[in-house]
Amino acid sequence: MLKKRLRLLRSTPFRLALAFGLLFILAFLVADIITYQLLKRDLAQALDDSVRDTYSIVAATYSSEEEEEDFVAAVATYARLNNPEDSIFLLVNEKGERLAGNVSVFMAKDGLSTIEAGDIGVKGDDRIRIQAGTVGGNRLIVGESYSDTNDLERIALMSFVWASGVIVILACGGGAFFAARAQRRLDGIERAMSDVSAGNLARRIPLEGNGDDIDVVAGQMNEALDRLSALVEGMRQVSADIAHDLKTPLNRLRMTIEQAMQQSGRGVDVQPFLLDAREESDRISATFEALLRISQIEAGARKARFLPVDLADIMSSVAEIYGGVAEDNGQSLAFATRPASPCMVNGDRELLTQLFVNLVENAITHCPPMTSITLALEAGDGSFTATVADDGPGIPEAERELVFRRLYRLDKSRTTPGSGLGLSLVKAIADLHGAQITLGDRHPGLGVIMRFPAQQQGQGT
Ligand SMILES: Nc1ncnc2c1ncn2[C@@H]1O[C@H](COP(=O)(O)OP(=O)(O)O)[C@@H](O)[C@H]1O
Ligand SMILES: [Mg+2]
Incomplete structure (x- = not known):
């Protein structure tokens, strides 16, 4: 079992599947990072827009110095209705006294800036995006926590992590599945070929019949095996024919020699028998020479x-x-x-x-x-x-x-x-x-x- 696993790891289809899986994961990660960065930028932009909008809305409630009381009351209402952990509102007069707000007094430069929640005594460790400016002689500061943005970013990140996990599993699992399938067919080829090497020339590689590349190669190997076995069969036939046909002249030769032996025992001249025997053996040797010559010509070296x-x-x-x-x-x-x-x-x-x-x-x-x-x-x-x-x-x-x-x-x-x-x-x-x-x-x-x-x-x- 372990040996089989190790072999799968070494197999070309599995390595290919693995390489493609890794490539796929890499591509997905790059896409992830790009999407995440774009999302982050968009979210930051949206937060800036929201802070600026809120600032404009609050600032718009100021109409004139005479009705400053109304403006202060409006800011105080915003401050009261909002949790400082989500949104902060602050109105400070020229003397640095707080007129309204849900945070203690702090200084901020004009325009957009980012501060730590802890620095102004707000709970939580999120940062706050603020917009500061002067309205009717007083400093107005409006801010929004990054917490929503951070939450969205976290959700996006988590979904990417999960999707990556699923892709890794799919890529590896799918790769292993296809690799195992290809491996099974290569194993079939291997078994067939080792059977043939062991002498079973009638063995052929089983075909799937779907005409894919492995089938095409296997089909060609089968054709080669057909030709090979036909050749071997032909050779076998030829050797058998030769052995059979040479038995006759060899028997004749033996009979001539035996006759010669009998005759010499009776004191008869054996010269004619010896001449016969020589002729017969010459014929046999000529046959062998011709056989060799045919084989040499068939080998094709003379071409x-x-x-x-x-x-x-x-x-x-x-x-x-x-x-x-x-x-x-x-x-x-x-x-x-x-x-x-x-x-x-x-x-x-x-x-x-x-x-x-x-x-x-x-x-x-x-x-x-x-x-x-x-x-x-x-x-x-x-x-x-x-x-x-x-x-x-x-x-x-x-x-x-x-x-x-x-x-x-x-x-x-x-x-x-x-x-x-x-x-x-x-x-x-x-x-x-x-x-x-x-x-x-x-x-x-x-x-x-x-x-x-x-x-x-x-x-x-
Ligand atoms: N021109 C021919 N006319 C009739 N039979 C022939 C002719 N040529 C060959 N054969 C036949 O084909 C056989 C094989 O020929 P070949 O291989 O030359 O062997 P061999 O001539 O030694 O008998 C011959 O034995 C003969 O029976
Ligand atoms: Mg002839």
């Missing part, structure tokens, strides 16, 4: 060595070299269709040559005599289409994807020489060059169609 090469040039040299071989086999080979200008692509000359050699060799080995093999190259919009076609038996629709798998051979080809890696290598080389490869039916025959992207301007050397 760094790509140079602009002319596809037409490569195809015509393959056609030239294998023309004789096909003829010896009673077949014909022609590079019929080719554009007038060079067909430049970025690639590896050796690998591309290997690609066309494999396809031509396949046509030669898997087709009967009298077959005509044709190579064609056409320039399209930003791409070149290379075709190697024959009018032999072709590959059934259902097996056209399977023949790209390592070691896969059609049943009828079991007797012809080969390891079932030729088309896997073709596919690896085409993929490395960004070329699309499809196997088509020529009615009759097989057509291998590859679309190579043309070399871009400024690409290569």
Whole structure:
């Protein structure tokens, strides 16, 4: 539980929430202080206005020297009706004697000023705002206590304190709530990923379905996991296929050796058996070499060595070299269709040559005599289409994807020489060059169609 709390404190969402909460509180405090200062100023202004107004009203009761008695009586009435703790009234003659008032005599300069209540013998520790002046030869002093102003200020301050408290609680609580929610989902991701690391490749991150940023990232991670598990599944399949397919030649090798042992026991010459065994082991080692080569090509390191090469040039040299071989086999080979200008692509000359050699060799080995093999190259919009076609038996629709798998051979080809890696290598080389490869039916025959992207301007050397 404590560990969980500590983790929440360290989590990014919680820290973000906390930072925003603090920022919010700070903004509110600044607004508070400004409002409080404005209120204070307004209240002081209102008090000044009120004191001045009262002074004017009292002073207005004075009309002439003859009726001074009335004026004194009016001040005395104000003084009697008001508590000196709230409002003070004082009328002093030239000799410094009090004519009327609710406080003892004291001196004050003309105009507005502030005095302490204690200094003039009034109860309480509030200060008093006073207005003093001369009316008909006498000093008139009118004052109002700051107590109401102070009360209002106190109320304002208290309401700010309470509001701040509520905001702090809301900011922290809300922050913790949202942080915990985000944390829960991050925990879900963490759990899913550690499950995957532990080997459960089928595990996916649960999505909330609201399309927010965490969902988007989680969705992308799920897609990556889909691809990863498909790749791992593919690898597993390939390893199983390889192990299965290599068992046959290894068994054959073992049988040959056993036969040789039996024969030598009978004193028969074992030379032919040894030759067989050597041939078999050569084939096995060639298969391994081809497998390694395919893996290396798939790893893509050779892409760094790509140079602009002319596809037409490569195809015509393959056609030239294998023309004789096909003829010896009673077949014909022609590079019929080719554009007038060079067909430049970025690639590896050796690998591309290997690609066309494999396809031509396949046509030669898997087709009967009298077959005509044709190579064609056409320039399209930003791409070149290379075709190697024959009018032999072709590959059934259902097996056209399977023949790209390592070691896969059609049943009828079991007797012809080969390891079932030729088309896997073709596919690896085409993929490395960004070329699309499809196997088509020529009615009759097989057509291998590859679309190579043309070399871009400024690409290569
Ligand atoms: N031109 C073709 N005509 C008919 N079948 C073909 C042709 N090319 C390939 N195949 C079939 O596809 C299989 C796989 O080819 P490949 O990977 O080159 O292996 P391999 O040639 O060693 O048997 C071959 O065994 C053959 O059955
Ligand atoms: Mg082959």
